[in-house]
Amino acid sequence: MRADVDLVVPVKTLQRAKTRLVGVTDDRPALALAFALDTITAALPAVRRVLAVTEDPAVAAELRAMGVDSAPGPEGLNEALRFGAAMLRQRDRRCVVGALQADLPALRTAELRAALAAAESRAFCPDRQGTGTTLLLSAPGGELEPEFGVGSAEAHSAGAQALIGPWPSLRNDVDTAEDLELATGLGLGPRTREALSPVC
Numbered sequence: 001m002r003a004d005v006d007l008v009v010p011v012k013t014l015q016r017a018k019t020r021l022v023g024v025t026d027d028r029p030a031l032a033l034a035f036a037l038d039t040i041t042a043a044l045p046a047v048r049r050v051l052a053v054t055e056d057p058a059v060a061a062e063l064r065a066m067g068v069d070s071a072p073g074p075e076g077l078n079e080a081l082r083f084g085a086a087m088l089r090q091r092d093r094r095c096v097v098g099a100l101q102a103d104l105p106a107l108r109t110a111e112l113r114a115a116l117a118a119a120e121s122r123a124f125c126p127d128r129q130g131t132g133t134t135l136l137l138s139a140p141g142g143e144l145e146p147e148f149g150v151g152s153a154e155a156h157s158a159g160a161q162a163l164i165g166p167w168p169s170l171r172n173d174v175d176t177a178e179d180l181e182l183a184t185g186l187g188l189g190p191r192t193r194e195a196l197s198p199v200c
């Protein structure tokens with residue numbers, strides 16, 4: 001992708017996040033926060049700007065300390081993404097606006113860079129199962145039109161390039177204990193390792 005890339009990262013209110021990881025840790029909100037911070041830390045060097053959309057003041061405060069902008073958005077994942085994408089589009093009419101899930105705790109900057117470089121225009125990265133989506137990119141100057149949710153890879157595949165390549169860390173979103181095991185094999189980010197340290 002030759003245009004600048006600005007990313008919206010949606011972060012759900014921590015108390016309600018990552019419900020499928022119940023039993024993995026005693027402190028699920030802390031784990032959800034660690035996922036988001038590791039994801040964003042890895043993404044920052046690969047893109048021009050990151051805007052988190054979150055209703056959670058604790059997430060906003062952590063991000064502010066890292067120098068990352070956030071804004072409270074409407075309830076619901078696609079609503080939050082449309083809201084963030086509109087803010088980014090207002091700042092730059094021509095850039096690529098992307099959506100990156102905040103549950104990629106093994107994300108490697110170089111792998112995100114490689115996926116972005118492979119994108120020719122509107123594109124999406126399917127998750128490792130091939131059914132969900134971890135990254136969605138608009139065409140330069142285009143609308144994001146997010147359709148996240150069950151079966152989102154198929155929904156996003158209409159008129160968009162599927163980004164499939166040597167970027168396993170970008171495809172490994174963590175919803176379940178099995179996903180977390182696989183992410184551990186790829187190499188977790190430091191915040192997630194720390195959040196899990198009492199149980200590792």
Ligand SMILES: Nc1nc2c(ncn2[C@@H]2O[C@H](COP(=O)(O)OP(=O)(O)OP(=O)(O)O)[C@@H](O)[C@H]2O)c(=O)[nH]1
Binds near residue numbers: 017077080101175
């Ligand atoms: N801002 C915002 N982000 C959301 C919302 N719902 C989901 N997200 C984010 O969207 C991404 C994908 O969400 P899921 O994988 O379904 O995560 P989750 O809802 O925390 O997990 P489960 O409770 O297991 O379904 C994660 O980055 C979430 O933080 C929402 O209503 N608002």
Ligand SMILES: C=C(OP(=O)(O)O)C(=O)O
Binds near residue numbers: 133134
């Ligand atoms: C919302 C999605 O994520 P998950 O499957 O992680 O809930 C999606 O892949 O569209």
